[in-house]
Every structure is written in C-alpha cells, then in structure tokens.
Amino acid sequence: DSDQPTKIVVMFGPPGSGKGTQARRLADELGYIQISTGDLLRSAVEAQSTLGLIAKATMEAGGLVSDDIVLALLKERLAEPDTQAGVIFDGYPRTVAQAKALDLLLKRSGQRVGKVVELKVNDDELVERITGRHTCADCGEGYHIRFKRPKLEGVCDVCGGTRFKRRADDTAETVRTRLSEYYEQTLPVLSYYVPKGAVSTLDGADSVDEVFADLMSVVSAKSRVDT
Numbered sequence: 153d154s155d156q157p158t159k160i161v162v163m164f165g166p167p168g169s170g171k172g173t174q175a176r177r178l179a180d181e182l183g184y185i186q187i188s189t190g191d192l193l194r195s196a197v198e199a200q201s202t203l204g205l206i207a208k209a210t211m212e213a214g215g216l217v218s219d220d221i222v223l224a225l226l227k228e229r230l231a232e233p234d235t236q237a238g239v240i241f242d243g244y245p246r247t248v249a250q251a252k253a254l255d256l257l258l259k260r261s262g263q264r265v266g267k268v269v270e271l272k273v274n275d276d277e278l279v280e281r282i283t284g285r286h287t288c289a290d291c292g293e294g295y296h297i298r299f300k301r302p303k304l305e306g307v308c309d310v311c312g313g314t315r316f317k318r319r320a321d322d323t324a325e326t327v328r329t330r331l332s333e334y335y336e337q338t339l340p341v342l343s344y345y346v347p348k349g350a351v352s353t354l355d356g357a358d359s360v361d362e363v364f365a366d367l368m369s370v371v372s373a374k375s376r377v378d379t
C-alpha cells in the first residue's frame with residue numbers, strides 16, 4: 153500500500169549525528185524495531201562471546217569491525233520474528249560490501265531498503281555531543297552534560313537510578329578516529345544508494361524534535377522506492 157511508510161529505513165550519518173536518538177523514536181512511532189549494530193557488538197563484548205572478544209579492541213580504538221563479524225550478528229538478529237513489522241537500521245551499513253550484503257538478505261524475503269536518511273552535522277558539534285553524553289546504568293536513558301541534564305542532578309528522570317555510564321569509545325581522541333573512518337569507509341555507501349533514488353538528507357544540527365518531524369515526512373513520502 154503506497155500510503156504506508158516504508159518498512160526498511162537506514163539511518164545514516166557520522167558518529168554523534170543522532171542516528172540512535174532518531175532511530176529509537178521512529179521505531180516507537182511506527183511500531184518497527186531498531187537494529188543498531190553498535191548495540192549488537194557492545195552486547196557481544198559484554199557477553200564475552202568469541203565475536204565480542206575479537207571486536208572489542210577495534211571498537212575501543214574507533215575502527216570498523218570486520219564485515220564478517222558484523223554480518224554474522226546482523227543475520228542472527230534479522231532472523232528473529234519481530235523484524236517482520238519493519239526495521240530501522242542504525243549504524244549499518246558502514247561499507248559498500250555491507251550495503252550489498254543487506255540487499256541480498258532483504259531480497260530473500262522480497263524486501264528492499266526503502267529510505268536512507270542522512271543526518272548532516274559539523275565535526276565540532278559531533279565531538280561535543282559525543283564527549284558529553286552518558287546514560288543511566290540502570291535503564292539506559294541517554295543524557296548530555298550540556299544538552300540534556302537530569303531534572304534532579306545525579307538522578308535519572310526515568311527510573312530514579314543514580315549510576316551513570318559512558319561508552320569506552322567516547323573519548324575526544326577516539327571520536328576523531330571514528331570520524332576519519334566515517335569519511336573514508338562509510339560516506340561512499342551513500343553513492344551506492346543515490347542512484348536507487350533512496351537518499352534524503354536532513355539537517356541533523358536542528359533540535360531533536362525538528363529532526364524527527366523532518367524524518368517522519370521523508371519516511372512517509374509516497375515517492376519512496378519500495379512501492
């Protein structure tokens with residue numbers, strides 16, 4: 153039905169551009185699931201699985217984990233039944249090889265990427281966003297030392313928890329490496345999707361609500377390619 157939003161959305165952009173923030177909100181709004189390969193990898197690291205142990209050092213250094221490892225985790229996640237409703241990809245694909253692998257996986261179930269949404273934010277802002285962010289250690293709610301502080305200092309607004317944590321790769325130095333990886337390896341993925349007519353670019357420097365409003369209008373647009 154061409155009035156329905158596309159079922160497969162890729163949130164695309166540099167580290168800190170708001171992919172995760174927007175992907176979670178969009179998934180809630182549409183009743184889809186969010187698949188973050190960063191989250192899948194962090195869970196594998198925490199569980200000390202074989203793949204996690206291999207990926208850990210690369211992630212902490214800000215490099216890209218090998219396509220094989222990421223694809224193995226992704227296939228496992230995509231095989232779960234809740235993905236049938238629709239999927240918002242967050243942080244995948246990050247190489248052209250990953251984009252091609254995704255096309256093949258989706259093709260098996262008669263699907264394709266309907267929309268790739270690029271979030272543009274300048275590098276200085278990205279570094280500030282990432283080096284200031286932290287999450288509640290109990291419920292995972294995200295905060296930022298400048299942009300989003302808890303209402304009561306040191307207490308999570310959502311669950312009342314008082315322990316906060318930061319990601320191991322959120323240091324100023326590692327962010328610079330992650331940005332270089334993005335420009336060298338990931339940005340070329342956009343050129344793979346542009347000829348398919350799937351890309352929309354949004355100003356990711358706007359407020360979270362403004363970006364979300366723009367996002368809703370591009371995923372609901374009838375001109376998408378999967379109809």
Ligand code: AP5
Nearest residue numbers: 167168169170171172173189190211217243281285359360
């Ligand atoms: P991953 O977990 O994907 O991290 P990332 O791409 O570096 O992105 P981030 O999670 O840092 O940022 P985001 O764009 O989601 O922004 P967020 O919404 O959090 O990857 C981590 C690592 O895993 C990689 O380096 C790599 O090693 C590995 N990896 C993952 N996937 C891989 C793959 N496919 N292949 C190979 N390796 C892979 O927002 C950031 C901050 O800004 C938050 O504090 C937020 O509150 C704030 N914010 C968001 N939007 C706004 C706004 N509009 N205004 C003000 N503040 C905002």
